[in-house]
Amino acid sequence: MTFKDKVIYQIYPKSYLDTTGSGVGDLQGIIQKLDYLQDLGVDMLWLNPIYPSPQYDNGYDIADYVAINPDFGTMDDFEELVAEAKKRNIDIMLDMVLNHVSTHHEWFQKALAGDKYYQDFFILRDEPTDWVSKFGGNAWAPFGDTGKYYLHLFDITQADLNWRNPNVRKELYDVVNFWRAKGVHGFRFDVINLIGKDQALKNNSNNDGKPEYTDKPITHEYLRDLNLTTFGQDPESITVGEMSSTTIENCILYTRPDRHELSMAFNFHHLKVDYENGQKWTTKSFDFEELKNLFHTWGEEMSEGDGWNALFWNNHDQPRALNRFVDVKNFRVKGATMLAAAIHLSRGTPYIYMGEEIGMVDPDFDSMEDYVDVESINAYRIMTEEDGKSATDAFKTIQAKSRDNSRTPMQWDETANAGFSTGTPWLATGNHFDINVEADKEGEILNFYKDLIKLRKDKPIISEGTYKAALKDSPNVYAFIREYGDKKLFVANSFANEEVEIELPEEFVGGEILTNNYDEYEAGKLAPYQSIAIFSK
Ligand code: TEU
Numbered sequence: 001m002t003f004k005d006k007v008i009y010q011i012y013p014k015s016y017l018d019t020t021g022s023g024v025g026d027l028q029g030i031i032q033k034l035d036y037l038q039d040l041g042v043d044m045l046w047l048n049p050i051y052p053s054p055q056y057d058n059g060y061d062i063a064d065y066v067a068i069n070p071d072f073g074t075m076d077d078f079e080e081l082v083a084e085a086k087k088r089n090i091d092i093m094l095d096m097v098l099n100h101v102s103t104h105h106e107w108f109q110k111a112l113a114g115d116k117y118y119q120d121f122f123i124l125r126d127e128p129t130d131w132v133s134k135f136g137g138n139a140w141a142p143f144g145d146t147g148k149y150y151l152h153l154f155d156i157t158q159a160d161l162n163w164r165n166p167n168v169r170k171e172l173y174d175v176v177n178f179w180r181a182k183g184v185h186g187f188r189f190d191v192i193n194l195i196g197k198d199q200a201l202k203n204n205s206n207n208d209g210k211p212e213y214t215d216k217p218i219t220h221e222y223l224r225d226l227n228l229t230t231f232g233q234d235p236e237s238i239t240v241g242e243m244s245s246t247t248i249e250n251c252i253l254y255t256r257p258d259r260h261e262l263s264m265a266f267n268f269h270h271l272k273v274d275y276e277n278g279q280k281w282t283t284k285s286f287d288f289e290e291l292k293n294l295f296h297t298w299g300e301e302m303s304e305g306d307g308w309n310a311l312f313w314n315n316h317d318q319p320r321a322l323n324r325f326v327d328v329k330n331f332r333v334k335g336a337t338m339l340a341a342a343i344h345l346s347r348g349t350p351y352i353y354m355g356e357e358i359g360m361v362d363p364d365f366d367s368m369e370d371y372v373d374v375e376s377i378n379a380y381r382i383m384t385e386e387d388g389k390s391a392t393d394a395f396k397t398i399q400a401k402s403r404d405n406s407r408t409p410m411q412w413d414e415t416a417n418a419g420f421s422t423g424t425p426w427l428a429t430g431n432h433f434d435i436n437v438e439a440d441k442e443g444e445i446l447n448f449y450k451d452l453i454k455l456r457k458d459k460p461i462i463s464e465g466t467y468k469a470a471l472k473d474s475p476n477v478y479a480f481i482r483e484y485g486d487k488k489l490f491v492a493n494s495f496a497n498e499e500v501e502i503e504l505p506e507e508f509v510g511g512e513i514l515t516n517n518y519d520e521y522e523a524g525k526l527a528p529y530q531s532i533a534i535f536s537k
Contacts, residue, residue: 007041009040018421027077041453057374058373060095061103065175095188098175100154102158124151137156252306281382302347303466318406319402333359341452368391371404476495489533
């Protein structure tokens with residue numbers, strides 16, 4: 001099966017629909033929304049982790065890989081979800097967090113109890129390196145009272161696994177095959193480019209250790225082994241690797257079909273163009289030139305290298321794109337449809353994060369107490385206690401960059417709690433009075449997404465065409481040309497909140513318009529956040 005004409009929808013189960021009044025979303029809630037998702041036209045649903053977990057990192061701290069967190073429901077509910085989705089020609093993609101496990105996992109508990117077999121499942125050292133955790137602070141913690149330390153690149157409750165140990169790899173491959181046996185055809189591999197730690201772990205303080213464990217050559221060997229032992233045996237499989245701080249060269253190697261590693265890769269460079277000096281916990285306007293050049297470089301080099309990009313603006317770790325890349329107060333709707341076209345008409349597999357299809361925005365909570373994410377809480381403490389930032393400035397940074405911004409409950413309607421729950425939501429809802437599915441059914445964004453999703457199936461130039469940059473010198477417009485056979489498609493997306501001029505390449509002047517997020521198109525001009533796609537004559 002080709003995945004190139006597919007569109008994948010990401011659901012943060014905790015925030016999608018609660019059917020029990022617990023305040024937490026559940027699997028039955030997703031089942032209830034399958035007709036909505038079928039109508040949207042998506043092909044696969046990526047579910048963030050649904051396994052038993054102490055929830056220090058909202059499920060990315062897994063305590064049992066082959067069970068269902070009872071807060072979300074039962075294994076029967078999951079099997080019902082798979083079956084009901086399949087009836088609607090929708091497949092499931094599960095989140096495989098194989099770089100680390102919860103310290104509550106039995107493997108870690110047995111290791112702590114002195115079981116040498118399981119101690120070799122982890123990365124233990126007498127002398128820790130000077131690496132920094134991605135959630136702030138030291139990346140090593142005392143391993144009980146053994147005098148050793150264990151590595152945790154993320155939270156202290158997320159112990160990194162030792163992939164050099166063939167027993168670890170066997171256990172993890174068995175996990176993937178367990179879910180394949182349940183009818184799962186999709187897998188998202190969490191920070192999978194971090195699994196290849198060197199045996200000799202060296203200090204690297206100026207880079208907080210990233211070069212010692214990121215994109216190591218052995219990672220490709222592990223992925224090929226994983227592929228051939230598990231999902232590679234399934235012609236229907238679609239796999240995506242989340243690649244932290246990766247490179248284009250590696251993403252071509254991770255995704256080139258002849259290498260039998262993964263179908264596609266997420267990279268995050270385009271979501272760091274509003275980082276000041278590469279630091280997430282800052283607040284600056286995004287650099288459009290940098291964004292445009294990144295899209296062109298990745299688009300052209302992955303196209304030429306036969307790699308495959310996962311295309312996205314939003315996910316559960318990011319603030320809502322509308323608040324970052326658009327004058328959202330004045331152009332929320334046109335900005336949302338322009339951002340959609342900019343990736344859905346590009347080369348790669350588009351991902352829709354829940355709520356993106358109705359233009360959901362950040363909640364702008366007014367108190368630090370409203371933010372619950374471990375990364376945000378750590379960041380606020382570091383900003384105020386170590387970096388000398390005022391509480392006000394630190395809070396403004398959290399408001400802009402917290403991962404909670406995208407984790408607020410899905411906004412179904414304007415009733416209490418946005419129709420998400422009859423109980424008290426685990427995280428407060430955002431502005432659901434003006435922005436919700438019911439309201440947008442009569443609106444523009446949802447229908448524009450439906451059209452784009454359908455076009456990806458109807459027009460091979462979108463799913464199969466090459467990618468070339470266009471209008472590279474234009475200060476406000478991100479444009480590219482897709483080519484397939486004797487057809488060419490010119491796509492221009494204005495990131496300006498005012499009218500701009502564009503010079504349409506001659507071969508497209510008077511061509512058939514494929515998409516336009518405005519009613520009209522005036523040759524040579526783009527209205528604020530206008531996106532057009534025009535065929536060559
Ligand atoms: O995220 C990987 C990662 O690097 C995150 O730290 C993310 O990029 C960052 O928070 C953006 O500011 C994956 C999961 O998507 C994330 O939810 C988990 O917390 C993390 O791995 C650990 O499993």
